[in-house]
Amino acid sequence: MRALVKYDRGPGLVEIREVPRPQPPPGWVQIQVRAVAICGSDIHIRDDAHPYWPPITLGHEFSGVISQLGEGVEGWEVGQRVVSETRTGSCGVCQLCQTGWPHVCPHKRPPGIGINGAMTDYLVMPARLLHRIPDNVSFDQAALMEPTACCIHGLLERVSVQPGDLVVIQGPGPIGIISLLLARIAGARAVIVSGTTRSARHRLPVAVRCGADVVVDVGKESLEEAVMDLSDGNGADVVFETSGSPQAIAEAFRIVRRCGRIGAIGISGGMEVPVPWDVGVFKAPVLTYCFSSTWSAWEHGLALLASGKLDLAPVITHRFTLDQWEQAFEVMENSEGLKVLIYPDIALEN
Ligand SMILES: [Zn+2]
Ligand SMILES: [Zn+2]
Incomplete structure (x- = not known):
């Protein structure tokens, strides 16, 4: 073979x-x-x-x-x-x-x-x-199912999106779009998906089709403004970082609300990533690294596909x-x- x-x-x-x-x-x-x-x-x-x-x-x-x-x-x-x-x-x-x-x-x-x-x-x-x-x-x-189970484990089992949360997904790649679908199933009140100008042509339109409330091309628009507009200036309840881009990772600290949650699933590819540490200290968000998947994430993913809730x-x-x-x-x-x-x-x- x-x-x-x-x-x-x-x-x-x-x-x-x-x-x-x-x-x-x-x-x-x-x-x-x-x-x-x-x-x-x-x-x-x-x-x-x-x-x-x-x-x-x-x-x-x-x-x-x-x-x-x-x-x-x-x-x-x-x-x-x-x-x-x-x-x-x-x-x-x-x-x-x-x-x-x-x-x-x-x-x-x-x-x-x-x-x-x-x-x-x-x-x-x-x-x-x-x-x-x-x-x-x-x-x-x-x-x-493998990438989907990783998203379920990260976004739902570890970061634990709650009904009513304002969720930001940074990065409109496969992990970002699958996470968007899951955040909507979990009851997010709104999901913002951000990407670079390079990804804007092919990927942000898919995010719109998959139910993103707002998409932001960070090369042209301010993600922070979009988040603050939708949250009375408070910031996002959940920021799920799927891009691994150092700029996006730093921005996650600026757009998360005080005591919000940041989920990190994107890989930077070995780059050093500077983060605004003190912003984190004063806001006190929970930063959760997400890696791989659990048995329950696989079972839930397959059940969601079978039910038609996840497509x-x-x-x-x-x-x-x-x-x-x-x-x-x-x-x-x-x-x-x-x-x-x-x-x-x-x-x-x-
Ligand atoms: Zn994979
Ligand atoms: Zn072992």
């Missing part, structure tokens, strides 16, 4: 290779991939700017069908439609694993990063990490075959759209 492989350390060094079909070890299943989404971290791995353990097949945002059961797997059947959490390698015995935080276990080696991922026909995953895709949810939308269709803007991977990565990199799906060879046959 053909796979998109990051075959060594260094910038680039990604190509399509012929690889053997993996066999599931005891307790694992083999999954036939139906759709896989490109994540910003796939671009960072290609560029050697993210932790990874080569050689590996890329891809950790995927949906598929169980095609083989490893020894001792119970409660699952060949043919079931599934997605999988990505905390492979989490040890189960460290303090974090034992206290309900296995997704931040230092031994975690996710597919597409530490073990072979989904930009190919088949991969293997531990049965304990699987979630069933509800019958009325498409493989395409299910492939976005990720507007987030999927491009679709490519595995052969077109370079073009697919370019679209993602240039912020020309939002989520980009890749269909491996086997998905095209089904």
